[in-house]
Amino acid sequence: MKTRAAVAFAAKTPLEIVEVDLEGPKAGEVLVEIKATGVCHTDAYTLDGLDSEGIFPSILGHEGAGVVVEVGPGVTSVKPGDHVIPLYTPECRQCKSCLSRKTNLCTAIRGTQGKGLMPDGTSRFSYKGQPIYHYMGCSTFANHTVLPEIAVAKIRDDAPFDKACYIGCGVTTGVGAVVNTAGVEPGSNVIVFGLGGIGLNVIQGAKMVGANMIIGVDINPDREDWGRKFGMTHFVNPNEVSGDLVAHLVALTDGGADYTFDCTGNTAVMRTALEACHRGWGESIIIGVAEAGKEIATRPFQLVTGRVWKGTAFGGARGRTDVPKIVDWYMDGKIQIDPMITHVMPLEDINKAFDLMHAGESIRSVVVF
Numbered sequence: 001m002k003t004r005a006a007v008a009f010a011a012k013t014p015l016e017i018v019e020v021d022l023e024g025p026k027a028g029e030v031l032v033e034i035k036a037t038g039v040c041h042t043d044a045y046t047l048d049g050l051d052s053e054g055i056f057p058s059i060l061g062h063e064g065a066g067v068v069v070e071v072g073p074g075v076t077s078v079k080p081g082d083h084v085i086p087l088y089t090p091e092c093r094q095c096k097s098c099l100s101r102k103t104n105l106c107t108a109i110r111g112t113q114g115k116g117l118m119p120d121g122t123s124r125f126s127y128k129g130q131p132i133y134h135y136m137g138c139s140t141f142a143n144h145t146v147l148p149e150i151a152v153a154k155i156r157d158d159a160p161f162d163k164a165c166y167i168g169c170g171v172t173t174g175v176g177a178v179v180n181t182a183g184v185e186p187g188s189n190v191i192v193f194g195l196g197g198i199g200l201n202v203i204q205g206a207k208m209v210g211a212n213m214i215i216g217v218d219i220n221p222d223r224e225d226w227g228r229k230f231g232m233t234h235f236v237n238p239n240e241v242s243g244d245l246v247a248h249l250v251a252l253t254d255g256g257a258d259y260t261f262d263c264t265g266n267t268a269v270m271r272t273a274l275e276a277c278h279r280g281w282g283e284s285i286i287i288g289v290a291e292a293g294k295e296i297a298t299r300p301f302q303l304v305t306g307r308v309w310k311g312t313a314f315g316g317a318r319g320r321t322d323v324p325k326i327v328d329w330y331m332d333g334k335i336q337i338d339p340m341i342t343h344v345m346p347l348e349d350i351n352k353a354f355d356l357m358h359a360g361e362s363i364r365s366v367v368v369f
């Protein structure tokens with residue numbers, strides 16, 4: 001079939017809207033009509049050529065929601081008409097990682113996914129006879145995409161696509177980092193670095209679980225109002241702190257935070273986040289994705305004295321199990337999504353979403369098909 005897609009033909013080049021060819025689903029795969037997709041900073045990082053796994057030409061996008069149109073042989077868990085969210089972290093429930101119960105990082109198809117291919121080692125997309133690579137196993141910047149059955153979460157029919165799509169990455173990552181990865185307890189003091197599409201969801205997750213101080217740190221002063229909307233109690237703009245930022249945050253939290261979260265992808269910020277943790281028990285969670293070649297550093301003494309450095313992908317969520325529950329949280333009013341979606345646009349305008357993000361003017365842009 002033909003479908004409309006925003007294709008990344010090369011790094012550092014605007015996406016081009018073209019009609020691509022899409023092969024139907026093979027065994028164990030499903031064809032999904034994407035109704036809406038968010039644009040996450042990770043899409044920008046790959047388009048900017050900063051992802052060591054970035055491959056071109058490809059169809060980016062990993063924060064979508066849509067409807068199953070067709071299923072391949074052997075598919076049992078979804079059927080045509082089901083509403084689904086594509087999962088860049090699948091959940092096969094059979095691999096060593098899924099069975100361990102210690103991680104959400106299913107390994108069933110990670111090898112081919114990282115090469116921009118379906119599990120059989122081929123692409124379903126092509127343009128003028130040349131293959132176009134998949135991205136993060138999702139490629140939601142296409143009106144139709146093919147996904148392995150283990151990489152779709154079936155969700156309730158009454159959840160609006162243009163909001164539910166955000167649960168495909170940003171909401172689940174931020175709220176999940178608090179609930180699943182850190183396990184923030186009521187009364188904890190929390191510092192969130194970077195108040196964008198992910199950080200604001202960390203803030204609302206921290207508020208939901210009853211954190212005490214929720215300190216937001218951002219170099220964009222406009223983010224103060226945004227943070228306060230979702231439960232932030234204190235705001236720190238590093239550019240307005242005279243002296244050492246770590247010392248300032250440690251003083252503000254009477255010895256350091258119980259939990260800190262990096263939502264910037266900046267390795268210098270990651271160090272600050274670790275060192276702003278309380279001696280003896282503070283935990284710092286890395287959410288941000290750093291540019292290829294970047295490394296983190298700190299004095300080992302920071303860990304010897306009890307601080308813990310952790311990371312999280314997709315908020316530690318097991319997609320097929322947890323995503324439908326997060327959709328329920330949204331539909332029941334336990335978490336907010338609508339105010340964070342600052343811009344909605346047709347596919348033709350998708351490059352504006354990247355411009356708005358880089359200018360610090362959007363929290364989330366959503367493309368509707």
Ligand code: NAD
Nearest residue numbers: 041042194195196197198218219220265287288289313314
């Ligand atoms: P965003 O652009 O919406 O937000 C980033 C925020 O960080 C902005 O508010 C910006 O002003 C702020 N910031 C930048 N530099 C800063 C600094 N030095 N100090 C303080 N604040 C600073 O991006 P996003 O969509 O929220 O994504 C955030 C990061 O999380 C990205 O690196 C993205 O790739 C990553 N991410 C990771 C996962 C995961 O599963 N681990 C999932 C989604 C996104």
Ligand code: AHE
Nearest residue numbers: 040042051052053089110169289313314
């Ligand atoms: N490909 C990059 C790493 C990118 C990365 O860490 N991605 C996160 C999701 S970001 C969503 O916005 C992730 O899920 N990581 C686990 C995984 O298996 O990819 C690189 O550095 O090579």
Ligand code: ZN
Nearest residue numbers: 040042169170
């Ligand atoms: Zn993302």
